[in-house]
Amino acid sequence: MKKTYVITGATSGIGKALLKRFVKDNIVFAGYRNEKYVQELEAMGAIPFYIDMAKRETVAQAAAYIKSKTEKIDTLINVAGCVVAGVMEQLPVERIREQFEVNTFSHLDLTQRLKTLLGRVINISSMSSFGIFPFVAPYCASKRAMDILFNAMALESGLEIVSIKPGVIATPLWEKSIESNKSSIEGCQGYENEMKYMVSNASENGKKGLNVEKVVDLIVKVDAMKNPKPSYCVGRDAKVAEFVSRLPFGLQNKLIKFKLSRVMITK
Numbered sequence: 216m217k218k219t220y221v222i223t224g225a226t227s228g229i230g231k232a233l234l235k236r237f238v239k240d241n242i243v244f245a246g247y248r249n250e251k252y253v254q255e256l257e258a259m260g261a262i263p264f265y266i267d268m269a270k271r272e273t274v275a276q277a278a279a280y281i282k283s284k285t286e287k288i289d290t291l292i293n294v295a296g297c298v299v300a301g302v303m304e305q306l307p308v309e310r311i312r313e314q315f316e317v318n319t320f321s322h323l324d325l326t327q328r329l330k331t332l333l334g335r336v337i338n339i340s341s342m343s344s345f346g347i348f349p350f351v352a353p354y355c356a357s358k359r360a361m362d363i364l365f366n367a368m369a370l371e372s373g374l375e376i377v378s379i380k381p382g383v384i385a386t387p388l389w390e391k392s393i394e395s396n397k398s399s400i401e402g403c404q405g406y407e408n409e410m411k412y413m414v415s416n417a418s419e420n421g422k423k424g425l426n427v428e429k430v431v432d433l434i435v436k437v438d439a440m441k442n443p444k445p446s447y448c449v450g451r452d453a454k455v456a457e458f459v460s461r462l463p464f465g466l467q468n469k470l471i472k473f474k475l476s477r478v479m480i481t482k
């Protein structure tokens with residue numbers, strides 16, 4: 216029987232790959248923020264809906280549109296996301312607010328608005344939720360906050376919510392993050408080596424990360440499970456991050472500093 220899915224961030228990377236997989240046999244509402252994707256989404260057989268996670272009013276509009284078209288959603292997959300990077304002593308707080316708006320608050324808002332229709336929620340969190348990556352702290356914090364807020368929702372309401380935590384996946388996210396963080400990277404003072412490393416690392420990750428289909432395979436598997444676990448890691452790096460996050464805090468920091476000293480010149 217056909218199931219109904221809502222996928223945010225369906226125009227690229229993980230979301231697009233998920234859409235391709237699900238749209239063959241199901242009804243899929245596909246979120247986009249740029250009109251240029253509408254035709255492509257329709258041609259794939261999806262029902263496009265406009266949502267810009269950075270603009271609150273569009274979340275309400277998207278939820279109203281979806282509710283006008285369907286009475287049930289088997290699975291809402293919260294995928295849309297971006298990366299705010301930079302040095303914590305210099306990054307404008309406004310940029311961190313934007314990070315939370317896109318990666319955390321808008322997904323929570325959309326989920327609340329669709330709650331009465333929902334069977335299950337799958338969130339694309341990240342290994343960054345384990346919180347051990349300096350220079351991308353806003354991204355880590357936004358994903359951790361997402362996990363905490365949604366886990367509480369699951370405990371309080373009984374709604375089934377699964378957090379998927381991928382490690383590095385080869386998607387356009389990495390190149391986009393270099394572009395969108397250009398001003399923080401170029402404007403930062405005293406951390407030039409660190410920023411150089413971050414840019415080359417991001418560029419490498421976009422090419423050498425795990426294939427996006429590995430994440431899709433896991434999500435398809437989790438979606439079909441009767442009783443999924445609340446959290447799954449994808450990739451060896453994500454499992455290592457989970458392990459490190461369970462070590463005593465002082466030891467974690469020593470390991471992170473050691474790793475940084477191996478890859479770049481630090482203070």
Ligand SMILES: NC(=O)c1ccc[n+]([C@@H]2O[C@H](COP(=O)([O-])OP(=O)(O)OC[C@H]3O[C@@H](n4cnc5c(N)ncnc54)[C@H](OP(=O)(O)O)[C@@H]3O)[C@@H](O)[C@H]2O)c1
Pocket residue numbers: 223224225226227228229230247248249266267268269294295296297317339340341342380381382383384385386387388389391424
């Ligand atoms: N790639 C990785 O290594 C990795 C690892 C762990 C977790 N993740 C998470 O996986 C999710 C998907 O990322 P991806 O790697 O597939 O990256 P991607 O290829 O850049 O896809 C991100 C998607 O989110 C959309 N998006 C970004 N900002 C948005 C906004 N303000 N409003 C609405 N949509 C917005 C993008 O739209 P446009 O096409 O218009 O840009 C795109 O469809 C993200 O939540 C990311 O944090 C990725």
